[in-house]
Amino acid sequence: MSKQELEKVAGNGLINRRHLLGLGLAGVGVAASSSLLGADAGMNLEIPSWSKQPGPGASGYGSRSKFADDMQRLSGNPNPLYPGGGASRSPLHQLQGSITPNSLHFERHHAGIPDIDPSRHKLVIHGLVRQPLVFSYEDLLRYPMVSKIYFLECSGNSGTLFGPNPADGTAQSIHGLVSGAEWTGIPLYTLLDEAGVEPEAQWINAVGADAASMGRSIPLNRAMDDVMIALFQNGEPVRPEQGYPMRLFVPGCEGNISVKWLTQIKLSTEPSHFRDETSKYTDTRLDRKSLQFTYPMGTKSVITSPSGKMKLERQGVYQVSGIAWSGRGSIRRVEVSADGGRTWADAMIQSHQSEKALARFLIPWEWSGGDAILQSRATDSQGNVQPTRTSLVTEKGNISTYHFHGIQSWAVNTAGDVANVYA
Amino acid sequence: MSTLRKRITLGALCFSLCAGISSAVFAQSLGSPISESQLRGFDLIAPPDGSGYPGGGGTAIQGKVIFESRCSACHGMKGEGTSAVTRLVGGDMQSEKRPIRTVGSYWPHASTLFDYVQRAMPADAPKSLSSSEVYQVIAYILNMNGIIEASLVLNRDSLQQVEMPNKDGFIDSSQAL
Numbered sequence: 346m347s348k349q350e351l352e353k354v355a356g357n358g359l360i361n362r363r364h365l366l367g368l369g370l371a372g373v374g375v376a377a378s379s380s381l382l383g384a385d386a387g388m389n390l391e392i393p394s395w396s397k398q399p400g401p402g403a404s405g406y407g408s409r410s411k412f413a414d415d416m417q418r419l420s421g422n423p424n425p426l427y428p429g430g431g432a433s434r435s436p437l438h439q440l441q442g443s444i445t446p447n448s449l450h451f452e453r454h455h456a457g458i459p460d461i462d463p464s465r466h467k468l469v470i471h472g473l474v475r476q477p478l479v480f481s482y483e484d485l486l487r488y489p490m491v492s493k494i495y496f497l498e499c500s501g502n503s504g505t506l507f508g509p510n511p512a513d514g515t516a517q518s519i520h521g522l523v524s525g526a527e528w529t530g531i532p533l534y535t536l537l538d539e540a541g542v543e544p545e546a547q548w549i550n551a552v553g554a555d556a557a558s559m560g561r562s563i564p565l566n567r568a569m570d571d572v573m574i575a576l577f578q579n580g581e582p583v584r585p586e587q588g589y590p591m592r593l594f595v596p597g598c599e600g601n602i603s604v605k606w607l608t609q610i611k612l613s614t615e616p617s618h619f620r621d622e623t624s625k626y627t628d629t630r631l632d633r634k635s636l637q638f639t640y641p642m643g644t645k646s647v648i649t650s651p652s653g654k655m656k657l658e659r660q661g662v663y664q665v666s667g668i669a670w671s672g673r674g675s676i677r678r679v680e681v682s683a684d685g686g687r688t689w690a691d692a693m694i695q696s697h698q699s700e701k702a703l704a705r706f707l708i709p710w711e712w713s714g715g716d717a718i719l720q721s722r723a724t725d726s727q728g729n730v731q732p733t734r735t736s737l738v739t740e741k742g743n744i745s746t747y748h749f750h751g752i753q754s755w756a757v758n759t760a761g762d763v764a765n766v767y768a
Numbered sequence: 769m770s771t772l773r774k775r776i777t778l779g780a781l782c783f784s785l786c787a788g789i790s791s792a793v794f795a796q797s798l799g800s801p802i803s804e805s806q807l808r809g810f811d812l813i814a815p816p817d818g819s820g821y822p823g824g825g826g827t828a829i830q831g832k833v834i835f836e837s838r839c840s841a842c843h844g845m846k847g848e849g850t851s852a853v854t855r856l857v858g859g860d861m862q863s864e865k866r867p868i869r870t871v872g873s874y875w876p877h878a879s880t881l882f883d884y885v886q887r888a889m890p891a892d893a894p895k896s897l898s899s900s901e902v903y904q905v906i907a908y909i910l911n912m913n914g915i916i917e918a919s920l921v922l923n924r925d926s927l928q929q930v931e932m933p934n935k936d937g938f939i940d941s942s943q944a945l
Contacts, residue, residue, distance in 0.1 A: 426842045426850055428892055456894060470799070471807060478799030488796055539797050550813055556894045558812060558887035564942045609811065616942075617815045618877050620884035627938065629869070633861045638942035673945065744866055 351662070351711065355690035357683035358711040360662065362693040365707055416440075418449055419517050429457015429556065432499065434521025437649045443668065443696040443703040444494070445524035447579050452586045453499050453522065455621070456557035459606055463590040466554065468536075468574070472611035475541030482590045485576060488531045493571075493596070494702045496670045498523040498642045500599035500626055504746035506753060507738060511765045516652035519753070519765060523647075523670070525703035528594050530575035533568055533610075542612060550617045551593050551602075552609040561602045562616030563595065567640070571596050574607060597672030597701035598640035599747070601626050631742040642672035643750030644731050646679050646706070646723035657761035660714045665692070668703045671725035676704040678724040683710055685718035685754065685768040686733070692721070700726075717757040718768045734767060814883040818928045821882070824900035825923030828916070831908030834901055838890045847912050857912045861934055872913025876938050878930035881906045903927070 352361040409416075420433035432453040435445050445451075463482040471477035502522035505512040512519055537549075542565070549568045552560040563572070575583055575594040583589050588605030595602050601621060616622070622637060629635040646669035651657060665683075669676045675698045680689040692708040706721070723731045732740075734751035741748075754768040804811075814820045836845065842854050849855030859873030867873065871881055886902045888894050897905065907922040916922070916930060 426854070426891075430891070456888065456891065469802065469807060469810065471802070471804060471811070477802050477804060477807070479802040480799050484798040484800075487798055535796075536799065539799055550815075552813070552887075556888070558894070560813065560883075560887070567942070609813075611811065611813055613815065615815060615817060617813050617883065618880050620880050620888070623875055623877065623880050623938070624869070624871070624884075629861075629867070633867065633937065635874075635938050636941045637938045638940060639944070640942070641945070 351709070353711075355682065355684075356688035357715075357717050358713060359665075359681060359683050359688075359690040360709040360711060362691060362708050364709050365664075365693050416449065418451070419521060420452075429454055432501075432522060434517050435524045436517045437521055437523075437647065437668065438516040438652050438655070440649070441666075441705070443525050443705045444579065445526055447526070447581065447584050447587070450497075450524040450526060450578070450584075450587060451499065451522045453501075453600065454555070454586070455559050456555050458585050459555045460585070461554060461590060461606060466590055466606075466608065468591065468608060468610070470536055470540045470610045470612075472550070472613050473543040473546035474537070474612055475543065478536070478540045480536070485531060485574065485591065488535065490529050490531055490576065491573065492527055492529040492577075493573075494525065494527045494699055495594070495596045496523060496525045496642075496701060496703045497594075497600050497603060498645075498670070498672075500601065500639075500642065500747040503645075503647075503749040503753070506734060506749050506751065507741075507743035507746040509743075511767045513653075514765055515654045516647060516649045519653065520647045522600070523668075523703075525668075525670075526578050527580070528573065528575045529577035529580070530573035530591070530594060533572040533574055533593070536574065537569070537610075537612075545614055546612040548613050548616050550609075550611045550613060550619075551604040551607060552611075553588070553592075553604045553606040554608040555606050559601075559604060559621060560617060560619040561604055561622055562619065562638070563602055563640075564638075565612070567595070567598075575603075595640070597642060599626065599642060602640060626747060627745065628741070628747055629744040631744070633744075635745070639748060640672075642670070643748060644671040644673065644676075644723050644725045644729040645669065645750035646676075646721040646731060647753060648681070648719055648721050648755055651719065651757065651763045652755055653763055653765050655763045657712055657757060657763070659761075660712055662709050662711050664707055665710045665719060665721075666705065666707050667721050669694075669706055669721070669723040670701070670703050671723065671727075671729060672701060673729060674726035675700045675702070676706075676723055677726050679704070679706040680722045680724075681706075681708045681710075682720045682722070683717045686720050686722075686752070689722065698726075712757065712761075714759060714761075716759060718766065719755045719757065720752050720768070722752055812883070812887045814879055814886065816877045816879040818879075818924065821924035821927065822899035823924065824898065824903055825921050825926070826900050826904035826907065827921055828904070828907040828911035828918040831901075831904035831906070831911075834897070834905045835908045838893075838897070839905065842891060847909060856909050861937060870913070871909055872915060872933065874934050874937070875932055876935050878906075878910065878915075878927055878932055881909065882927060 499522035847857035859868030
């Protein structure tokens with residue numbers, strides 16, 4: 346199929362997403378791979394060495410190919426003045442689909458990862474309840490559980506984009522504080538009902554068993570909704586860096602309130618005003634008033650390929666691919682622009698569109714060797730549309746750098762270099 | 769109250785429906801009863817309403833000694849910080865430029881200072897201070913910020929009276945959709 350037969354649907358080379366399906370996909374495949382085949386023409390294929398000898402057998406615990414072990418979380422250097430503190434970011438530019446492997450799920454710790462012996466860990470529910478209760482890990486494993494796929498995003502994710510100058514970064518370094526997983530656990534209301542919530546209770550106060558005893562307050566009506574005590578992540582026990590043996594999981598909301606290493610839930614009439622809901626994780630507006638308890642994460646999308654610091658080696662058809670999510674519903678639509686937002690084309694949403702989960706989107710794009718600015722714009726099931734960076738920064742200012750969910754721009758120059766820009 | 773109940777029931781219903789299981793299977797009771805008095809050493813929550821504060825107390829003068837030996841390596845001798853996140857003193861929410869937000873300029877409640885230092889500081893040895901030492905060292909931080917006098921004995925009663933400069937600076941957005 347020649348290039349001319351690929352239907353262009355927006356400026357600067359965006360191709361109708363239907364070419365990703367059936368016959369159309371074959372067309373894209375040919376266009377993208379013809380030059381590759383050309384380079385190897387004349388070479389005869391031979392049976393490789395690994396096809397001539399048996400490999401090692403089955404093992405008790407799997408590991409990835411040594412050829413794929415460059416895929417790493419990106420973390421800062423340990424800081425002796427902040428023992429155990431800091432974050433690591435998921436390699437979004439290398440991942441596919443909408444589930445993050447547990448070993449690459451982003452992390453944020455305030456005092457390191459506690460080494461918790463589950464047989465000695467306790468979960469206490471007390472305060473304004475008829476009967477304060479304590480649960481062991483063994484107790485909790487016996488409750489019926491629910492499993493749901495959700496994203497988790499740190500409210501500081503992409504925060505650098507509030508700054509005056511565009512960071513020279515990658516999808517990972519700028520946006521890597523978001524991940525997706527299947528979480529399995531006990532609906533929180535089950536345990537609250539068992540303890541018997543007193544009518545005057547309005548808040549839960551959740552505290553972790555790490556060295557910072559990190560605490561957050563959550564209104565009871567939200568806590569009674571889809572919040573769970575998560576014990577499993579992608580089928581295996583929640584990993585230590587994600588809160589082993591148990592964490593709170595508050596779908597769609599800033600990651601910090603999904604308190605890890607959960608050990609205490611106290612019901613009260615008022616929030617505790619913990620440090621991480623006053624000093625931090627609050628949003629100071631331009632008028633110097635600050636919004637407190639801003640939980641839901643905005644409607645957002647990020648192009649993960651092509652993305653920052655990649656290089657397009659040759660002209661031709663590329664698949665523009667990325668992830669989209671919303672703390673308020675499912676992703677209904679993702680549009681992509683190759684001309685800095687002048688014209689837009691609908692991308693194909695590849696993964697099942699479930700609530701508060703990552704959705705993978707794709708659209709073919711022909712790069713003809715000129716300048717391009719790639720952007721994506723998500724719309725969720727509530728009709729929320731991802732705003733431009735300019736409108737977000739104009740509205741919110743940049744005193745606080747939480748909850749960035751504006752449209753981000755990757756510029757491709759004539760040499761094929763991809764870089765984060767403000768457009 | 770009936771609206772809250774309704775919300776709770778609706779929430780439960782939605783969750784079980786979404787998960788494809790009936791709420792009947794949740795009828796389990798495996799928690800063991802415990803009393804609030806058994807949780808006295810476990811529950812560190814010290815909210816603005818004054819509940820949950822231990823006895824003990826002291827002054828900023830006493831706190832200075834603790835601060836200089838236990839905190840200043842990371843927070844600077846005068847609380848000026850060794851990084852943006854460890855600055856504890858100064859700032860002004862009304863400044864023309866991007867305001868510097870610290871305990872003194874930003875925090876709405878003095879209780880948060882007690883609660884946080886008791887649970888999380890010093891970062892290299894959390895929960896190693898006695899209750900009186902926590903009162904004293906936070907008295908010193910409040911004093912360096914010009915919020916209390918050096919001679920004030922900070923304890924569970926006087927802490928309740930401390931007014932923070934930015935106490936009216938916050939808007940509760942917890943019910944925003």
